[in-house]
Amino acid sequence: MQGMIFVIQRASLHDGPGIRTTVFLKGCPLRCQWCHNPESWSFEPEVFYNHDGTTKLVGKLVSVEEVMAEVLADRAYYASSGGGATLSGGEPLAQSAFTLALLKECKAQGLHTCVETCGHAAPERFQAVLPYVDLFLYDYKATGPDHRRYTGVSQELILANLDALYKAGAKIILRCPLVPGINDSSEHLRAIARLEREYPELLAIEIMAYHNLGNDKAKRLRRKPALPGIANPPQSTVQAWLDVLAELGCRKVRIG
Amino acid sequence: MAERVFHREREFTKAYKQHMHDHIAIREAACLRAQYPGALGPIEPGDLFAGRVRPAAVGFSPDEWGQTAFGYYHLPDRFREVLQRPDLSPEDRAEIEEMLEFWSRENTSSKVRARYSPEMAKVMPSDNWMNEPGMVFPLYRLCGAYPNYGKLVTLGLPGLRREVEQARDRARQTGGDAELFTGMLIALDVLADACQHYADQALELANSADPERRRELGAMADILLKLKTEAPGTFREAIQLMWIYSIVADVRNYGRMDVYLGDFLAADLDSGRLTEAEALRLLQSLWQLMADRNTRVHGRVIIGGKGRPNEANADRFAILAMEASRTVLEIEPQLSLRFYRGMNPALMEKALDVIGEGRTYPILYNDDVNIPAVEHAFELSQEEAEQYVPFGCGEYIINHRSFGTPSGVINLLKALEVTLHNGIDPTTGKLVGLQLGGLESFATFDELFAAYKQQVEYLVDFMAQQEEIEYQVAGETMANLYLSMLYDDCMERGKGMFAGGVRYLGGTLETYGNTNTADSLTAIKQLVYEEGRISPKELLAALDSDFEGYEHIRELLLAAPKYGNDDPAADGMAVKVHEHICHTVRDQRKKTNLHSYLVVIINNSANTLMGRWTAASADGRKARVSMANGNNPTGGMDKKGVTAMLNSLVKLDPSIHAGAVQNMKFSPAMFSTHRDKLKALLQAYFDNGGAQAMITVVSRGDLEAAMQEPEKYQHIFVRVGGFSARFVELDRDVQLEILSRTLY
């Protein structure tokens, strides 16, 4: 069993609890305009142009065994920190057979597992992985027609999958990328608050403030950045989002 | 009144000449008499303890003065300086010239070199390791003594005197070396006189001081006068005694301070004689004195760990010591915390607080790994191994029981370079090593590796002999009075430290270029012998031209696996290189009279200085560039994150050498935002077998440097938004944005 990844990041501190190894799978069904990992879009290896004019190939076909060898190397760190393995992307469920095989292997080894997902995948795929996932980091990106406009897909399937996972008892942290002037509408913030009410067992809601890192990467992939002119939100903007959400009754929101 | 030019040097020389053919203990005692109090620096404003150094251009030191002098040393530069003075009278000039000539022959290190065999002299043609290329160099010094400070502060000067007198009487009765003890008694007088000297000076200064300072100076004088006739009874008195001893004896590492000062501290605090704040102030002053002494690479204070009989009191001192290091912003003392599973967790908490503020102290030593390692490496009992103490840059010895000065350096990368070039040093064109054929003649990698090993083994034999000769000369030349009275088992055996007194006389060899050697071998193995992508001829041409015109070759070499990424091939090679050099050196104990002879893989600037004289290497390193530091990966070559780097580090067996340093840098956020994860990280590293950690918290300065020289800063990760990135891969404006954030 092989899968396409673009990097394995060890000693990762921000993709779930503890010290983790994050496997970034390559290929995504969405095209979020603010995406900071545009090298994760295509399911094929791509040429990445370095600043010094040299190039490197991003994307590599690897076996479950290869990935596991690297993941297991940091076992002691997971044990001491309460960490584990995280599958991210791109969209891990887009390569669901590979993802499932990795998750099964991780669980067989007794590791804590996280899946970071945009939620856009066939419901059966979620059902298949569910028993092997300790925590979902589940994106909630935009509300209403905005969702199609900024990500390329509508949100019905995503919401349905979230609902199904929640009802099946999955542990979930909602992750909300916020881009000033793009998806931080009051309607969207209200929707986030509504989800917290509707799903009281959500572990947390994390605000992921926009960063324009993706623009540079897009250029280096010889693509045109979708949001060229947007500045990174200052601390005051982030605080304003938090204030609004608090006013709307949110108690589980934090900065991710 | 102006002092006669070179007055102190003339007095010292006169004393030496007068006693030149006397018993070495008597000669040494007479020289100490001449050296002090002239070599004592004045009390500075703010000092709460007396004791500063003011070395003359000629003197006696058990340690080292100048880069290549120990024992009876002279500093030729200072002579040259004074001889250039136009106002020098002809008589003065003649006398100083004669002195220079005398000491050039009579200084202790020259005597060491004079005793080399012709072959040794050929292998080590130069002493100038900083400014000349070479595979091996001798270092002339007897550094890293840890005398028994506990005994000193318990007995005090009178108690010590009684013990020496008894030993002298025993020696007289049994026909032993009574003069050794007579020398010690004179040395104790010199120490008492130093107390008197400073007491007088303190009272003199008090005359013109403001009331508060007057009280402080008065208290100082009281203590100094008391110490002449009584053992210390308080924390402050005990510190004053250890400090003035260390100054007069010229001992530069300060022992397990929590053990020998902990009880004094606790008694003073518990009785209300001293408040926490006052105790801290005393330590801060001591810390400042240590910093001003500027030993460059020593100044170790050890706290924590197993084998402390008064653990609770010692812990109280340890916490206070860390607070002193947090608040006195200096590079000495080198505060070192030993810890073990089950130790009071408050110590590690405090340590992380201090490190997190960017102090780089305390340096962390894991007893659970180090004690068994020392047991094995030195072949000692567990009980003795529990008394290991790192000195200087990180060499282990046993507290007041063993000695192991590093008296030689080997540049492994240069040895590989010479092997690849059939015995020739390509930077000079001279034949310096064994001619084993050169890269083009080796049909397999194993042949190359065997040749490299042969080259190294040939050198190590001479280095061990060099160390032995140094001790022989020391034993014949110096009684080491101050150390011998506080070192096991000199008093019992009635012998000076190096004349058969010290229980375990060992030695160490500093190795450099370990990582670059391993990475070079990995690249050659893969690219030349396995894949055939570079021919031996091409590789030599590329190295000889420092990759000019061979950039593609350099890229291939750089892309080969590197130590520090938890990569089996690269780390496997590092292990092979490590085990080879460690065992080769350790086996010398069978060929010499040394109790142990062990590798130390330490960090100082030698990796840079020797790198300057080392040609381009097959790991892709350019000529003259620094070699990797200690056991660490080459900067920027550890690209897989901190856990992978730590996993690589623990693959190198710590039980076959006498210390290796593991440098690591963390972001301030690791210590604040992710404190729990940081603790977990270190815990797993130590559980996995990590022996020690020297932690730097990355500052704004590092990030700025990273922008200037990105290739060296691959390992810096930053939090950008909801994700992390490698700092150097970010766009300049992104970097600036991150840089502009406040560092917390």
Ligand code: SF4
């Ligand atoms: S779902 Fe994630 S990876 Fe895919 S396009 Fe959106 S932001 Fe990028």
